[in-house]
Amino acid sequence: MAVKPEIRLTASALIFAVIAAGSSALPGDCRASSNSAKNATARQSESSPRGQILALSCASCHGTDGKSSSVIPTINGRSVEYIETALKGYKSGDRPSTVMARHAKGYTDEELRLISEYFGTLSTTNK
Template identity: 40%
Template structure:
């Protein structure tokens, strides 16, 4: 019984660890174009400080082809809805 309980705890804890992606790591993939933490210093749009709803709308528009972009049309569809929402919250607080 004790062994079963330990196995169950380990199983549930490992599921919990992987349930929420590392948002800082996920956001770091945006830095190549949009700057560290979304502070773009070039022509790319700044992501830092964007309202979450606006960020989500734009990512959905890229993903479904409503908004044109040679780069984002490839990146946006790869994110899950949860990842997009987490990124929106992350960048809104930068």
């Protein structure tokens, strides 16, 4: 029993560290992903872990790398601007949807931008 509080402390400390890293890292991540657009492979693994981890969620409905094989729209191949406009439209309610408004409201504008840059850069690389 004696060790249990120590374990909890360790886990909590880690959570604090990551929450802090998550929010303070945002502006840096944006710059990094724009700068490294020429080398998307390096960017994926190195430069924008935040953009990548946000974007991985999208694949559960839109397919791996945003390539859909169903009625759900493909994101892969769309421009950064297109995706960002769509996501912000869902968030504001200007763009009608079934479920996308409910998702888009869960992200800050910065996060929506990171997601758009992630898929926008992927599609540039694939051309």
